[in-house]
Amino acid sequence: MSSPIKNITLHNTEGDLVESLNRLQKVDTEPILTETLVFPEKIGVTPSCVLLAEKVEHTKAEINIVQNSPLSVLPDSKEVHYGVIKEELEKSLSELNDTLTFINAEARELENEIHEEERWNDQISDVVLDSLSKRLNEQNFETNDAEGAKEKLKSEIADKITKANMYFKQLLKDSSQFCGKYFKLPSEEEFNDVQKKLRSADKTVTVRNMLSLKDIISELMNKCFDEPNHPYIVLDKRYWPPYVELLLRCQIVVRHTDDPRRVKLIPFHL
Amino acid sequence: MTATVLKPHNKLPQYNTVTVLLVGAEGTGKHELAKGIISIDEPFSVQIRTATCLPLSTEDEESRPRIDFICFIVDLTNRESMRVVEESVKHVDLRYFLGRSCFVALKVKCPEKRGVGLELVSEFCDHYGAPILYGALETDQEQITLAKQILNMAKVSAGLVNNISPLLIDSTRRPYDTQLL
Numbered sequence: 001m002s003s004p005i006k007n008i009t010l011h012n013t014e015g016d017l018v019e020s021l022n023r024l025q026k027v028d029t030e031p032i033l034t035e036t037l038v039f040p041e042k043i044g045v046t047p048s049c050v051l052l053a054e055k056v057e058h059t060k061a062e063i064n065i066v067q068n069s070p071l072s073v074l075p076d077s078k079e080v081h082y083g084v085i086k087e088e089l090e091k092s093l094s095e096l097n098d099t100l101t102f103i104n105a106e107a108r109e110l111e112n113e114i115h116e117e118e119r120w121n122d123q124i125s126d127v128v129l130d131s132l133s134k135r136l137n138e139q140n141f142e143t144n145d146a147e148g149a150k151e152k153l154k155s156e157i158a159d160k161i162t163k164a165n166m167y168f169k170q171l172l173k174d175s176s177q178f179c180g181k182y183f184k185l186p187s188e189e190e191f192n193d194v195q196k197k198l199r200s201a202d203k204t205v206t207v208r209n210m211l212s213l214k215d216i217i218s219e220l221m222n223k224c225f226d227e228p229n230h231p232y233i234v235l236d237k238r239y240w241p242p243y244v245e246l247l248l249r250c251q252i253v254v255r256h257t258d259d260p261r262r263v264k265l266i267p268f269h270l
Numbered sequence: 271m272t273a274t275v276l277k278p279h280n281k282l283p284q285y286n287t288v289t290v291l292l293v294g295a296e297g298t299g300k301h302e303l304a305k306g307i308i309s310i311d312e313p314f315s316v317q318i319r320t321a322t323c324l325p326l327s328t329e330d331e332e333s334r335p336r337i338d339f340i341c342f343i344v345d346l347t348n349r350e351s352m353r354v355v356e357e358s359v360k361h362v363d364l365r366y367f368l369g370r371s372c373f374v375a376l377k378v379k380c381p382e383k384r385g386v387g388l389e390l391v392s393e394f395c396d397h398y399g400a401p402i403l404y405g406a407l408e409t410d411q412e413q414i415t416l417a418k419q420i421l422n423m424a425k426v427s428a429g430l431v432n433n434i435s436p437l438l439i440d441s442t443r444r445p446y447d448t449q450l451l
Contacts, residue, residue, distance in 0.1 A: 051367055052400050058368055058437050 016075075176214050183213035183243060215242045220253060220265040232262035276324065278370055283334035288428040289317040289335045291343055293342030293358050295351040296322055299376060299407040303343070306407075306417035316421070324358035329340065339424035340371040342400075347377050349385045359398060367437030372428040384394065392446035401443055413450040430433045 074080055098125070186194070191210075211219070218237060226232045235244060247253045256262035273374070276291075290307065294302045304318040311333070332434060339360065345351040355373070362371070374393050395402045401423075405416040427436040 023311070048397060048399075051364060053435070054364055055440075058365075059441065062435055062437055128275055 030051075065203075140252040179212065179217070183212050185212050186240060209238055210240055211238050213240075216243060216247070220263075224265045224267070231264045231267075232256055232259075233264070235261050235263060275361055275363055276326065276337060276340070277367065278312070278365050280336070283336050286430070286449065287317060287335070288421070288424045288430065289319065289338050290424050291319045291321065291337045291340045292343060293321050293324055293340060293355065294374075295345070295348065295354040296356065298343045298345045298351050300343060302413060303341075303374070303405045303417065303420075306413035307421055308360050310417055310421055312421065312425075314428075316424075320321055323354050323357075327347075335350050338428040339420070340366055341374050341420055342371065343374045343376065344386065344391060346386050346388075346391075346427040347378050347380070347383045351389070352386045356394070367399050368439075369423075371398075371438035372420065372423060373400055374420070375402055377406055378404045379408075388433065390424045396445045396447050397447075398429070399440070402446070412431060 016240055074084060098253075223233050242252075248255070248263070251266060253263045253265055256264070292304060293299050300320045304320060307318060308316055310316075313364065319334075319337065324407075342355045343351065346354055373391065375388075375391055391402060395434075403416060403419050406412045407416070423439065425431055426434050426439055429435075
């Protein structure tokens with residue numbers, strides 16, 4: 001305590017000090033309060049009555065002390081007043097200075113923060129703009145492309161169809177060539193020999209109106225597609241029996257279960 | 271029995287000193303709390319006494335300083351600590367409850383581990399007319415906060431604050447049970 005109060009002559013305070021000292025010494029020798037107040041057993045939730053009574057008593061005593069004690073005023077000396085006021089002013093000045101520095105520091109910090117935030121904001125808006133425009137471009141591209149994709153698909157399908165047609169024609173040609181080469185119609189003599197052997201030979205049938213293997217197969221296939229529910233053809237004399245037998249043996253055609261004259265192609269395409 | 275009851279006014283105070291007594295069962299963290307209180311920088315000296323339960327032994331009755339403030343520590347996850355406090359309170363003079371004591375409830379953060387109901391504690395505190403401080407001792411920050419609260423009250427009850435008495439503080443407080451208002 002390097003306050004100016006210390007250096008002031010204590011003419012009028014000296015008496016007070018002595019008086020206080022005497023009082024303290026008197027207290028020291030007085031018997032100390034030794035009476036015991038014990039809490040009664042806990043009953044219910046409410047604060048204990050003894051406690052409340054004690055509180056009231058103590059509060060009254062304190063109020064009494066405050067009312068009866070004289071106001072403590074500074075000794076009536078200009079120098080003391082001056083010193084006290086000066087000390088208080090200096091104290092508040094230093095405190096205000098501290099506050100000022102603190103506030104300045106805080107303001108600087110906040111400014112830095114604002115700069116940082118702004119920088120972040122710029123960066124983020126850039127990124128967002130970038131990604132949004134990218135997405136927009138993608139969308140545009142897709143919508144423009146829809147028409148094109150349709151056209152492309154159409155042309156692809158047409159292409160496939162022509163290719164399949166060409167392949168189909170090629171297959172037809174090959175199979176007719178193959179049949180014509182290896183499964184010829186019988187010659188006139190052969191036919192006549194067979195006709196002679198058979199008693200039930202139909203004289204109306206000649207080699208000329210016989211059906212070749214190629215014709216038989218095409219007839220079967222056409223029937224298969226024209227009448228899928230009833231793809232049977234009726235065999236008559238025009239069909240050369242060895243070929244029919246061959247087809248049956250190779251399980252290319254099957255007979256009707258009830259009518260032995262009817263045959264149908266095995267449904268390979270299903 | 272009467273000799274072992276703690277009384278606030280049967281000894282002379284020491285100069286510029288605050289003496290705090292921490293009462294709590296084993297493992298409630300009395301010593302961490304004591305370290306926290308001592309680590310706070312104040313213009314007066316602080317003494318901490320700890321006890322696992324009251325009454326204190328009569329042997330060092332003479333050398334013991336005047337206790338200015340009593341903290342009863344309850345660990346909410348430990349039922350034993352509550353029981354210890356309930357027993358100890360019987361050995362304290364009623365005048366300590368006029369603003370010279372408080373209850374400290376620790377480990378309030380994990381309600382699923384609680385063994386002692388908060389209602390029970392607040393009811394108990396209302397009966398004894400003492401405030402409860404809720405807190406924890408896990409981090410330094412929590413320790414310091416709790417220690418500051420205790421020290422502020424202890425300072426008043428040791429008479430180191432001008433024109434403020436513990437009873438004044440106590441009369442500004444409200445009971446925890448709202449029906450008692």
